[in-house]
Amino acid sequence: MNIEKIISELTLEEKASLCSGRSVWNTVEVDRLGIKSIMMTDGPHGLRRQPEGDEQTGMFVSVPSTCFPPASLSACSFDRELLHEMGEALGEECVAENVRILLGPGANIKRSPLCGRNFEYFSEDPYLAGEMAAAHIQGVQSKGVGTSLKHFAANSQETRRFCSDSRMDERTLNEIYLPAFKKAVTDAQPATIMCSYNLLNGEYVSQNHYLLTETLRDKWGFEGVVVSDWGAVFERVKSLAAGLELEMPGSCDDNDKKIVDAVRAGLLSEDVLDLAVRRLLTLLERIGGDGTTVVFDKEKHNELAKKIAAESMVLLKNNGILPLKQDADIVFIGDFAQSPRYQGAGSSQVNPIKMTSALEAAGNYNNVRFCKGYDTGNCEQAETLLEAEAVAAARDADVCVLFVGLTPEYESEGFDREHMRLPGGHNSLIEAVAAVNPNVVVVLHNGSPVEMPWADKTAAILEAYLGGQAGGDAVVDILFGKQNPCGKLAESFPKKLSDNPSFLYYFGERDVTEYREGIFVGYRYYDTKDMDVLFPFGHGLSYTTFGYSNLVLSASSIKDTDTLTVTVDVTNTGSVPGKEIVQLYVGAAYKDSWVIRAEKELKGFQKVLLQPGETKTVTFALDKSAFAYYNTGLHDWHVMTGPYRIQIGRSSRDIALTAQVDVVSTVPIRFKADVNTTFGDILRLEGGKEFIEELWERFPQFVQPPEDSEPGTIEYMSYKSQFEMVPRSVLAFDTSGMTLDQFQQMLDEKINK
């Protein structure tokens, strides 16, 4: 395609028309110049491809496609290869259906368990979310089709999703809400990125130049096209100038006309429009395809969906009752056992090719009975008769497996949850069954954490999340030990909703939501506060056990431009093969009044398969990003000089080994010292130490380091407290006659030179 020639031959009207969709899912074609229309479709965990001409028939009518587990489950695999494989399969299905862009994945951060759309997002942790998103994108795009990384950015609630203004400071934005997008863009170059509905700090994201151009293109080098979320455009001309190339769906030509008028009136440079068209044509060239379709192997994709579910589900608790004994008398209780909730509600809803419930999957085990327990149509109140029947069946069973969770009425795109509880009827059922039988195994189907007031009364809890079309097979394989569970939580489960750091501010005030908890999202908050949680980030049990040894760092001191290599040995100390997710966290081991840090941050993970008795060495490479925080003065990442903890753990709360490394910054923070700068800060500047030493000699009111003095003595207290003082306050008591101007001059000569 000769893009420049095409641009020169397009009329102004044609150029503008290319910047919005022709229909709900298609772009505009210009036949005379050979510009073809392409189709895009939701995403992210399967195709919601609506039949041609049926675009308006609603969410439930779409061509059958494999329903893979949504992101809240697949992220718990902590498995980049698996996400890549899922992406490849999705890519194949796109090619088969002539879909050129699959809308997803979603890399938004789970700020609160209440977000109605958490099932579509990977994690509360930006590093994990970024790794998963990048692998997903690379997989899909390896088949020649595109993705649309969404919803960019700072979109962590459904309440007022079209008009809520996410207000946060620059550090929080850059440390928590942007890195997953950055990672996905820099590692995987998604063909498109979908801007979100909300505003960021007072400006609609769809017309936010800072996000769409300065950050996305100038800083991260994004090469694709920015697409609006469906209906996210407000002022079209402004959004085009800010960097939004494609408005979706079509805008009934009204916005195209506004673009034409603005160019004609000299309010918008035609170069801006040309740039957008150039990017759109480049996209078509990259992922437009040649019209050939393939047939994919449905059974293979079903097997993959099962594998992903089985390797992601998280065994939260087990007193040894699992795996179940094949000859035990088992009763499956709960409607979800026969009609599971297997995906989230809203635009990501896939029409699955096939569906296997746990009950069907358990067909091979002839000692499994079933009791409905509740009716999915009405879960809030206990169904007295169904519950009584379940209790009666539970009394004489060896094991009761209870299938409970959230229905779409409790959790969906388009609105947020009101609380973190299970439906009242489900809680009541668990309590009633646990009262007559101690061998209760709870299987949860939900897209986001729930409170578990009954946790202590159960023998085991399996967090199955929303398992996709083969989730039932995966659950049964785990219950009976055919699959050794190996998923770990990609989010913390607080004991109660009010423990969550965003609790006081989450819904905001009218259209304004302030992210006041700042960088303290998820385990960054719970771990720094040392607060009890129900299940920590990274937690997940196995039917085997793992031992850790030989944590070795390649150096005890590095510069922030160096790479630190970390190795650790992991051994399967149990009797069955199993996979362990080795997690590496980094935490500042210093306390510093310059920068507030979280106690630890995930900076690496690897999943390893180990046979009983087998040991493998796992290697991590840590660069500056493992130690840095975002400095708002530099508008860039910066490392504080100091000691850092390297922690290897089974979860954020189960740290097996710790080592320490000193990191030296190569980027000194420069500022001008003045008479209001603390002596502590002056001490950090070049020449500061000598300057302070001179003061000790010259002025009697300065306190020299006391000899042999311990914290807790008056001498030590005076010595320490002078570093919190500023020259202005000291000179107020000075009898030497030195003025503030003279002191400033001294600072300028010795420090600010």
Ligand code: BGC
């Ligand atoms: C959702 C997007 C989705 C789009 C198209 C929007 O409402 O936020 O995630 O891709 O609709 O269905």
